[in-house]
Amino acid sequence: MSACEKGGQWERALALLSSMQEVGPTPNHISYSAVISACEKAAAWEPAVALLHDMLTRQLMPNGLQAGSVASSVRLASGKEPAWKLLDGLLALWLEHERPEGKLQSSWLDDDLCDSGTSEGVVRVLGHGPGVVGIFKSAGVTTEVAVHELTQHLARQKHMPKPFDLHFVSRLDHPTSGVLPLALGAVGSAAAKWLEAQFAGRLVRKEYVCLCEGPSLGLTGCQGNVSTSLHTVELDGGRASRTEVSPLGRQAFTGYEVLARYAPPPSSNPLLPSHDGEPGANVHGDKQGPEGPELMLLRVRPLTGRTHQIRVHLASIGRPLLGDLTYGAKGASLLRSCPRLFLHARRIELRDLAGKPFVIESELPHELEDVLAQLQRVAETGPEEHIAMTILAGTDSADRDKRSIVAIPTRLSTAGPLLASGDGSPESPDELDAFINHARIGEGY
Structure with missing residues (x-):
């Protein structure tokens, strides 16, 4: 199945997954990830969406990378809006699963911390919102060190007994400076999955x-x-x-x-x-x-x-x-x-x-x-x-x-595909509505 993933042979990967469901062993997150990745390489969005649905029916909550991979397939086939619609539906599931009351908790950061930073000046907070905080990382420090120092610094400022949970899904090189988003939550949290899905998508x-x-x-x-x-x-x-x-x-x-x-x-x-x-x-x-x-x-x-x-x-x-x-x-x-x-x-x-x-x-x-x-x-x-x-x-x-x-x-040359503001994509596939609605009811999430 891994070989099928690397080669983008999604049909063969899907056939192997089907045989596992019939004779065993039981498919797990690793199995689904391989097949979903193969679908992404081939821009096969329909089977990719079906795989997410199948995971939910088997009580397997899709993680951020799996959701993002499917969203990438949808984006390639139909544009950004259908991809966002897919992720919005999964975000609702993640939040309901994490907080059954369904209420979005406010950020723990105070406004007066937005301009704060470590004493060494290697990182400082630029802004925050529900589930995410943006920081500045200076050159000459790794992303891991910068995030660690920030969690310690904020914990001291908030008088907490242990460091805050901050999760990064993207890195800046050691000699690179600039902005970096962090999820306000531990690995596997709704905030972390949401950020992972956007990057993967x-x-x-x-x-x-x-x-x-x-x-x-x-x-x-x-x-x-x-x-x-x-x-x-x-x-x-x-x-x-x-x-x-x-x-x-x-x-x-x-x-x-x-x-x-x-x-x-x-x-x-x-x-x-x-x-x-x-x-x-x-x-x-x-x-x-x-x-x-x-x-x-x-x-x-x-x-x-x-x-x-x-x-x-x-x-x-x-x-x-x-x-x-x-x-x-x-x-x-x-x-x-x-x-x-x-x-x-x-x-x-x-x-x-x-x-x-x-x-x-x-x-x-x-x-x-x-x-x-x-x-x-x-x-x-x-x-x-x-x-x-x-x-x-x-x-x-x-x-x-x-x-x-x-x-x-004032008159630029024609922009390349990566710089175009619009993607000229067709409308959202109707099948996405059915998937999202079905996933939110009767599946235990």
């Missing part, structure tokens, strides 16, 4: 900002996407990992938009100290302009969440990120003085337990603002009319009140 909108180098990606406002499969290999006994482009890997999709273009530092500055303590070297030469390398500030929107996805995808097309010691240009970099990986999770949008939009944003950290401040913009000529857009302000100290201004064309 690819219904969470994520926006990053990065600075890359290499041949030009076009004028400011140009858009594109990378869709090569990625394969991650564990190293050092699982303590590290490395991702590479491979046809044997998992699907990965990254959309990008050029926010600003910068000229490489002049050759008179080749010996600027670098982030790794070694002298720099402008090995690209002085060639600039359309045929030469440049620095590009990008807005990036990954649809999937593979390990090191943005870093590997951009490196694979010859535009590695500044300050990337794993996939970057290293000694051949145009700006070796970049103090850290120039990758920041700026914005994330999902839904809280009440079904309302939950958006958290984080401005560009001052050390990355300082990098941009020392660069010179590439002059662009053309018929496009540009408008000034204020983004990514650094407000970590009182003297940082200047904001980065990037020019965005």
Whole structure:
């Protein structure tokens, strides 16, 4: 069954599951997960929905990953709204099962904690809603450490005998800064399942900002996407990992938009100290302009969440990120003085337990603002009319009140599929209504 899952052979996987139901052993969560995943790979939403229904009839409550996988199949076939409708029905089941009284408990966070953070400054609360809290994670700390420190910090502030239950379903890389959503609940809680389902269903909108180098990606406002499969290999006994482009890997999709273009530092500055303590070297030469390398500030929107996805995808097309010691240009970099990986999770949008939009944003950290401040913009000529857009302000100290201004064309090139605001999808399948209504009555959940 696992082999069928990896190969996307959902019909064979479903046949194996049916034989288990007839002669044993009894199917469990692992069995259903394999078949549902195979259906997702083939965008077979009808059998995927039927499998969720079958789980409920057997008193197996679907978890967040299973629900999200089915929602992803529905989204691919019929669009986002039917996928949200499916998850809304399952959320009602999770809440009823967790709290039979059916009342949505209010968040335990007080408004005055929204701007709080650990004494070390590695994490701070940006906002919260029913079942979810948004935090800022600084660069140089793992997601696990950041969440642990926050649970301890909040417990001390609330005078609780033990840490709060916070669950993360998505990570930021150790050298990456930015926003991160956490479920207000332990593993297996309704809040955790709801967050897991949204990520697995690819219904969470994520926006990053990065600075890359290499041949030009076009004028400011140009858009594109990378869709090569990625394969991650564990190293050092699982303590590290490395991702590479491979046809044997998992699907990965990254959309990008050029926010600003910068000229490489002049050759008179080749010996600027670098982030790794070694002298720099402008090995690209002085060639600039359309045929030469440049620095590009990008807005990036990954649809999937593979390990090191943005870093590997951009490196694979010859535009590695500044300050990337794993996939970057290293000694051949145009700006070796970049103090850290120039990758920041700026914005994330999902839904809280009440079904309302939950958006958290984080401005560009001052050390990355300082990098941009020392660069010179590439002059662009053309018929496009540009408008000034204020983004990514650094407000970590009182003297940082200047904001980065990037020019965005009023007439953009046609957006790629990952950046389109609408999906042009057909209406919701009627079968979803029957599934949700049937699941909520007479099945014990």
